[in-house]
Amino acid sequence: MTPIGNGAGAREDAALVARATGGDAAAQRAIYDRYRPLVFRVARSFAELDADDVEDVIQESFVRAFQGLPRLQDPERLGPWLLTIARNRALTRLARRRSRQETVDDLRREAEARGEEAAEMPDPEAGIELEVVRRIIAELPEGAEKETVHLFYVEGNLSAREIADRLGVGKSAITMRLERFRAKVKRRVLAEVARLRGEESMVRGKG
Amino acid sequence: MRTPGHIDEATVRRLLSGEIAGEEARRVAEHLAEPCERCEELLSARADPLDGSLDAALLALSPRTGEPGNDVEWARIQRRLRPARRAAWRPASLAAAAAVAVALAVGIGLEARRRSEEASGDGLKGREVERVSARLRFSVSLPGPAGPALERAASGAVVPPEASLLFRVEASAPAQLALLRAGPEGSEVIWRGSSSGPGAVDVEIDGRPAAYPLRGLAGRQRFALLAAPSLDAEALQAARRALSGSAAAGAPGPAISLDVVEVLVR
Numbered sequence: 001m002t003p004i005g006n007g008a009g010a011r012e013d014a015a016l017v018a019r020a021t022g023g024d025a026a027a028q029r030a031i032y033d034r035y036r037p038l039v040f041r042v043a044r045s046f047a048e049l050d051a052d053d054v055e056d057v058i059q060e061s062f063v064r065a066f067q068g069l070p071r072l073q074d075p076e077r078l079g080p081w082l083l084t085i086a087r088n089r090a091l092t093r094l095a096r097r098r099s100r101q102e103t104v105d106d107l108r109r110e111a112e113a114r115g116e117e118a119a120e121m122p123d124p125e126a127g128i129e130l131e132v133v134r135r136i137i138a139e140l141p142e143g144a145e146k147e148t149v150h151l152f153y154v155e156g157n158l159s160a161r162e163i164a165d166r167l168g169v170g171k172s173a174i175t176m177r178l179e180r181f182r183a184k185v186k187r188r189v190l191a192e193v194a195r196l197r198g199e200e201s202m203v204r205g206k207g
Numbered sequence: 208m209r210t211p212g213h214i215d216e217a218t219v220r221r222l223l224s225g226e227i228a229g230e231e232a233r234r235v236a237e238h239l240a241e242p243c244e245r246c247e248e249l250l251s252a253r254a255d256p257l258d259g260s261l262d263a264a265l266l267a268l269s270p271r272t273g274e275p276g277n278d279v280e281w282a283r284i285q286r287r288l289r290p291a292r293r294a295a296w297r298p299a300s301l302a303a304a305a306a307v308a309v310a311l312a313v314g315i316g317l318e319a320r321r322r323s324e325e326a327s328g329d330g331l332k333g334r335e336v337e338r339v340s341a342r343l344r345f346s347v348s349l350p351g352p353a354g355p356a357l358e359r360a361a362s363g364a365v366v367p368p369e370a371s372l373l374f375r376v377e378a379s380a381p382a383q384l385a386l387l388r389a390g391p392e393g394s395e396v397i398w399r400g401s402s403s404g405p406g407a408v409d410v411e412i413d414g415r416p417a418a419y420p421l422r423g424l425a426g427r428q429r430f431a432l433l434a435a436p437s438l439d440a441e442a443l444q445a446a447r448r449a450l451s452g453s454a455a456a457g458a459p460g461p462a463i464s465l466d467v468v469e470v471l472v473r
Contacts, residue, residue, distance in 0.1 A: 025285075029281060032281055032284065033275065033276050036273070036274075036275060036276035036280075037272040037273030037274060037276075038262075038263070038266050038272075038273060039273070040273035040274050041266050042266070044273070052448055055280070056444075058280065059280065059283055059284050062284045063284055063287045063288055066288055067288070077259075079259070079263055080256075080258075080260045080262075080263050081256075081259055082259070083258070083259040083262040083263055083266075084254070084256060084258045084259035084262075085259075086262075087254070087258050087259070088254055088258075091254070096440050096441065130264060130267055130268065132264075133264050133265060133268060134268070137268075153265050153266070153268045153269060154268050154269055155269060155271070156266075156268070156269025156270070156271030157271055179251050180247070182251065182261065182265070183247035183248070183251035184242070184247060185261060185264075185265065186247075186250045186251070186257065186258075186261055187239050187242075187243065187247050188239070188240075189260075189261065190219070190222065190235075190239050190250065190257070191235075191236050191238075191240045192236075193222060193223070194222055194227065194232045194233070194235040194236035194239060195233070195236035195240075197222065197225070197227055197228050197232035197236075198228065198229060198230075198232035198233035198236055200228065
């Protein structure tokens with residue numbers, strides 16, 4: 001499976017965004033149909049969210065996305081942008097529960113407002129190679145984190161909440177494992193971005 | 208050996224916006240290439256445009272797709288995309304405002320008794336706990352050739368979609384108030400306000416009684432008043448679930464007064 005935000009799918013997204021921004025309801029529905037399954041899975045990666053929460057996160061994400069479409073400067077990045085919104089909505093909901101609402105809300109608003117910033121970035125991080133992610137999973141030591149990651153991301157059948165039930169551990173433990181793994185991947189991706197930035201400047205320096 | 212130099216918010220921001228290059232970029236790359244709990248913690252707490260790409264890659268690991276969309280959910284999204292209902296409140300005319308004051312004042316006792324009797328029916332109506340007790344009254348405004356006609360209404364009224372509703376809240380103590388609407392397509396908070404003490408509070412926008420238009424709505428519409436010394440997002444969420452008939456719905460909270468009226472729009 002190819003990550004979204006690349007290739008022909010990205011070009012189709014751009015066409016849909018152009019139509020949807022003009023108020024074309026069919027294009028909006030097509031965007032919803034295309035990305036709803038992924039938004040659903042992002043929301044289900046937070047074990048503390050119940051079915052109602054997940055449904056709310058999905059709805060809020062699409063409402064925000066459609067309202068924000070005119071601000072999306074690179075329509076080919078629709079998918080990652082929508083998933084960022086979905087993640088932020090889920091985190092905001094969790095933060096409210098944890099009484100850290102104001103701080104986290106501020107962070108999320110800041111990130112969502114930067115929707116156009118993502119489009120302006122050079123491309124090393126635009127399409128994260130699946131191979132990198134697979135390698136990171138393979139390198140994880142055998143144990144609870146690897147098992148959780150495998151169940152959620154590789155098998156993909158169960159929600160984080162269902163994984164908590166299956167493994168007999170608390171919901172927050174599963175969310176924490178998935179978030180810890182995600183942070184590892186993010187660190188590695190950012191390292192790659194930094195490496196490429198360093199190389200780019202070397203090439204420019206020689207040229 | 209670990210390289211020194213943990214990243215911070217500013218470094219990540221500058222890196223993603225292309226402001227870091229050369230030797231500095233190489234130092235950051237070298238540091239992040241090795242496990243670092245402190246940096247991972249920062250990255251985990253930080254929301255940035257990289258998140259979407261990251262989730263896209265992670266979700267692409269599995270051939271499984273998530274649950275597809277459905278018409279009901281799509282209808283709810285569309286409903287929320289329409290101009291905000293809060294903005295759809297219309298100022299009622301002065302005559303209507305005066306009329307509603309009279310209409311709502313008459314028969315309050317009778318209606319209160321009826322409400323109380325109904326309270327046991329669905330577990331929602333007239334729920335009263337602790338100090339704040341609150342009631343929701345409403346009138347129906349219908350357009351007519353000589354101006355809008357106003358009539359006090361009771362829960363269960365059948366009203367046409369061209370009607371608007373004007374609400375009044377009676378609270379027994381200082382309280383934060385919220386008015387929610389729930390219909391077949393979803394629920395929303397349509398008004399927030401407060402009472403400074405015992406008495407009536409008209410639902411107003413910009414200091415004038417506001418009429419809530421029913422245009423665009425159909426079927427059973429429930430309007431719920433929540434009143435409590437303090438109303439937070441969790442309480443509103445619980446109320447929305449309860450109104451939507453969610454199986455997992457809990458009560459909004461022990462200190463919250465909840466009163467629900469219902470109209471059938473057709």
